[in-house]
Amino acid sequence: MNIRELLDTTVEYFKKYGLKDPRLDAEVLLAHVLKKERIQLYVDFDQPLNEQELGQYRQLVYLRSRHHPVAYLLGKKEFMSLELTVNEEVLIPRPETEELVENIIEYCKGRNLSGPNIVDVGTGSGAIAVSLAYYIEGAKILAIDISPGALKVARENIARYELGERVKVMEGDLLTPLIWLNKDNVDIVVSNPPYIDQAGMAQLSREVKMEPELALHGGVDGLDYYRRLIPQALRVLKDDGLLALEIGYDQAAAVRELFDSGWSKVEVKKDYSGHDRMVFAYR
Ligand SMILES: C[S@@+](CC[C@H](N)C(=O)[O-])C[C@H]1O[C@@H](n2cnc3c(N)ncnc32)[C@H](O)[C@@H]1O
Numbered sequence: 001m002n003i004r005e006l007l008d009t010t011v012e013y014f015k016k017y018g019l020k021d022p023r024l025d026a027e028v029l030l031a032h033v034l035k036k037e038r039i040q041l042y043v044d045f046d047q048p049l050n051e052q053e054l055g056q057y058r059q060l061v062y063l064r065s066r067h068h069p070v071a072y073l074l075g076k077k078e079f080m081s082l083e084l085t086v087n088e089e090v091l092i093p094r095p096e097t098e099e100l101v102e103n104i105i106e107y108c109k110g111r112n113l114s115g116p117n118i119v120d121v122g123t124g125s126g127a128i129a130v131s132l133a134y135y136i137e138g139a140k141i142l143a144i145d146i147s148p149g150a151l152k153v154a155r156e157n158i159a160r161y162e163l164g165e166r167v168k169v170m171e172g173d174l175l176t177p178l179i180w181l182n183k184d185n186v187d188i189v190v191s192n193p194p195y196i197d198q199a200g201m202a203q204l205s206r207e208v209k210m211e212p213e214l215a216l217h218g219g220v221d222g223l224d225y226y227r228r229l230i231p232q233a234l235r236v237l238k239d240d241g242l243l244a245l246e247i248g249y250d251q252a253a254a255v256r257e258l259f260d261s262g263w264s265k266v267e268v269k270k271d272y273s274g275h276d277r278m279v280f281a282y283r
Pocket of ligand 1: 090091092093094097121122123124125126127128144145146147150172173174192193194195214215216
């Protein structure tokens with residue numbers, strides 16, 4: 001079977017399983033197996049596949065038809081123009097989170113912060129920690145997660161971009177380890193915590209259900225992590241330090257309510273789609 005025939009058959013198969021982008025998925029997976037750029041598949045349309053390539057492709061196609069996310073099948077995802085390793089232990093980094101990172105980079109530029117101390121709470125793949133260290137000169141980052149499996153992936157991504165000098169990882173529950181250490185010199189606490197509520201968890205697509213529940217579920221009303229993290233951040237941030245949070249599009253009012261008079265200013269920021277997506281609060 002050649003590339004053209006294989007793609008056509010796979011697209012029909014994916015359609016039966018209700019995939020949204022059957023052609024794109026079929027091409028991305030085949031390009032991965034053949035170690036080619038997608039565009040090259042068209043140039044090499046008549047190239048036959050050997051048994052080993054066919055076997056590997058069939059396995060990926062089977063898993064994709066069962067709604068395994070493409071990023072897990074490829075073992076990678078692009079975030080802030082960096083290629084990150086991902087697997088089933090971590091949330092697949094989302095474009096909305098790139099906007100959180102971009103806003104923090106802007107904030108550091110605007111304030112001329114050189115070598116800021118940043119803590120990324122719930123680092124997962126390390127997407128936020130690695131990209132902030134990569135784009136903010138001299139930034140020193142502590143990446144915390146409660147999941148040892150996630151930290152293994154984060155370490156791999158930190159090493160991949162040779163950021164081990166400036167990005168350290170720590171296993172722990174939110175900011176509790178820093179509070180024990182009496183640390184109160186942090187410039188920025190950033191977090192994209194689990195924020196899906198109970199009702200939302202029941203409605204997740206099959207694909208999102210493949211991601212770790214620990215990375216998604218924010219308790220009955222989705223706010224459990226914000227409730228604990230906001231008062232903790234007040235204890236570790238410097239005066240005028242920033243707490244930057246990603247939130248669900250409908251959570252701005254509820255999250256705002258969780259900030260007490262210890263905070264000097266609380267701002268809600270929108271994402272490119274016009275949804276409330278971030279809260280920036282200043283100590
Ligand atoms: C929504 S994911 C965010 C991952 C990554 N920062 C990103 O934006 O792609 C939330 C992360 O919080 C971690 N987490 C859950 N409970 C935690 C806790 N109590 N303390 C620290 N991390 C926790 C999960 O393991 C998961 O990696």
